[in-house]
Amino acid sequence: MDKARVREIVERWVIPSPGSSYMGGIEERPVLASGHGSTVVDTTGKEYLDFQSGQMGAALGHSHPRVMAAIQEATRTFVHASNTLLNVPRLRLHERLGQLLVPPLQKSLFLVTGSDSIEASVDLARKATGGLEILGLHDGLHGSTSFISRSLSFAWSRRKHAAVAPATSAIFAPYCYRCPVASTFPKCEFLCLTSSLELADANLTAQPAAVIAEPVLSAGGVIVPPPGYFKALRQACQERGMLMILDEAQTGLGKCGKMFAFQHEDVVPDILALSKHFGGGLPVSAVCTTAEIADRAVARGYFATRSHATDPILCAAGLASLDVIVDEDLPGRAARIERRMKAGFEEMAKEFEIIGDIRGRGVLLGVELVTDRERKTPANKETDAIARRCLEAGLIFQIRGGGPGRANVLRFVPPMTTSDVEIDRALSILHDAFTAAAGRKSPVGKPSSVTGSLSR
Ligand SMILES: Cc1ncc(COP(=O)(O)O)c(C=O)c1O
Numbered sequence: 001m002d003k004a005r006v007r008e009i010v011e012r013w014v015i016p017s018p019g020s021s022y023m024g025g026i027e028e029r030p031v032l033a034s035g036h037g038s039t040v041v042d043t044t045g046k047e048y049l050d051f052q053s054g055q056m057g058a059a060l061g062h063s064h065p066r067v068m069a070a071i072q073e074a075t076r077t078f079v080h081a082s083n084t085l086l087n088v089p090r091l092r093l094h095e096r097l098g099q100l101l102v103p104p105l106q107k108s109l110f111l112v113t114g115s116d117s118i119e120a121s122v123d124l125a126r127k128a129t130g131g132l133e134i135l136g137l138h139d140g141l142h143g144s145t146s147f148i149s150r151s152l153s154f155a156w157s158r159r160k161h162a163a164v165a166p167a168t169s170a171i172f173a174p175y176c177y178r179c180p181v182a183s184t185f186p187k188c189e190f191l192c193l194t195s196s197l198e199l200a201d202a203n204l205t206a207q208p209a210a211v212i213a214e215p216v217l218s219a220g221g222v223i224v225p226p227p228g229y230f231k232a233l234r235q236a237c238q239e240r241g242m243l244m245i246l247d248e249a250q251t252g253l254g255k256c257g258k259m260f261a262f263q264h265e266d267v268v269p270d271i272l273a274l275s276k277h278f279g280g281g282l283p284v285s286a287v288c289t290t291a292e293i294a295d296r297a298v299a300r301g302y303f304a305t306r307s308h309a310t311d312p313i314l315c316a317a318g319l320a321s322l323d324v325i326v327d328e329d330l331p332g333r334a335a336r337i338e339r340r341m342k343a344g345f346e347e348m349a350k351e352f353e354i355i356g357d358i359r360g361r362g363v364l365l366g367v368e369l370v371t372d373r374e375r376k377t378p379a380n381k382e383t384d385a386i387a388r389r390c391l392e393a394g395l396i397f398q399i400r401g402g403g404p405g406r407a408n409v410l411r412f413v414p415p416m417t418t419s420d421v422e423i424d425r426a427l428s429i430l431h432d433a434f435t436a437a438a439g440r441k442s443p444v445g446k447p448s449s450v451t452g453s454l455s456r
Helices: 005-013 065-077 088-100 116-131 192-204 231-242 290-298 310-327 330-351 380-393 420-437
Strands: 032-036 039-042 046-051 105-111 133-137 168-171 208-213 243-247 269-276 285-290 355-361 365-370 399-400 410-411
Touching: 032 269, 039 310, 046 420, 065 310, 088 310, 105 116, 105 290, 105 310, 116 133, 116 243, 116 269, 116 285, 116 290, 168 192, 208 231, 231 243, 231 330, 269 399, 285 290, 310 330, 330 355, 330 365, 330 420, 365 380, 380 399, 380 410, 380 420
Parallel strands: 133 168, 133 208, 208 243, 243 269
Antiparallel strands: 032 039, 039 046, 105 285, 269 285, 355 365, 365 410, 399 410
16 A cells, blocks of 8 residues: 555544654554564565564564464354353353462453453442542553543543543652652652652542552553552552552563562552453453452442453453463563563663663563753653664654653563564664664664673
8 A cells, every 4th residue: 555545545534643753643654464473564565573562462472373273263153242141261261360360369350441441440449448539650551441541541641631530640650760759769768659648648538449550650651660669559558448459451461571560569459450462462351359359349239341341252362362371481481581672771771871761571661761861851852763763674662751741761562472583683773773863873784783792
């Protein structure tokens, strides 16, 4: 499909969404035709390394053969079914997921999107506690449905939305690189949390129901809370009769080097939301909780579903996805990818002053760019130029950053199945882009290499 035809369709028929500005208008961006493993191919035949795993739904790699086989089998047998009846893939998925959960988490319900899982998690917490208020981290993002999930997506600027839900408010995110309370860890003793809660206690008018958080704040700039933060948050919840909801859309099911990212923190949430690659590329999400919380909420009338929430084809894809994650040890592979990529970033940080911070877990990684390391001025323009150059050279990732005026974090989310060769290729493209941004020249005809010193 040529550019003129794409432009014609977009201008006439598409309601545009802003997306990644460095790629230009939506009509300027690659038109994708296929995807396999870590590679996507556009209509001109150009290949890209997809280091954002689609919209993070392809963390097993595009078109994983075992997921494809499960989908094909379902197309032969049973695609859609009533959500008021049970079906075999649905039952198997509840059981398989339940076996992987960390006790006392045990029970699950299925929905379609990540935003669905947040709406349903919040409602579950409200029914179970009888409370109303929900607190979220100010650099967090939890979805785009027009009521709860968007209202709790403080990293997205609530001013973009026509209206936000009542009884939703923010507490400071523990963004240590840019501490919101100008302190330093561990001397701070989680001042961001204690000061936020003091304010919340003064402001809240109803019984609070829950705090919601991502274990790694992805869209907010790949922010990794410091060790002990989630234990302190758990404690604060208990003192106030609130539940802790963890949104593991982007961190769960292997991506952070363990089955669930909360396992890095030695806490277990009351409610866990899963989505993105749970369906191996098809949309299926889950809300998981303890039997006690589920029973209490259901006794008070709780239920959550969607017409397609328990479709056999989606459940079969989810089941295949869980099997792949376990059988191929994808958490272990994610941990190895983290070591290799961070080693590459650290080598580059010795060469390029623009790299201010390197962070993340597993295959959810961020590199924050600043014009000077002392003042940490966000290098928004340079970030855009680097991302554009990488796209031209065949590497796709997204730009993120929390707070107004900050779009300076390169966020890399390669599929957990990405090979060492592909990682090294991505690092090499990135190195060339940094070289160009610094006004230097790459050696002609010789791709740069930053991987020679990689030993981890
Ligand atoms: C952490 C997190 N939760 C929830 C969502 C919403 O998922 P969906 O777009 O499938 O509704 C997203 C989307 O990016 C997300 O990053």
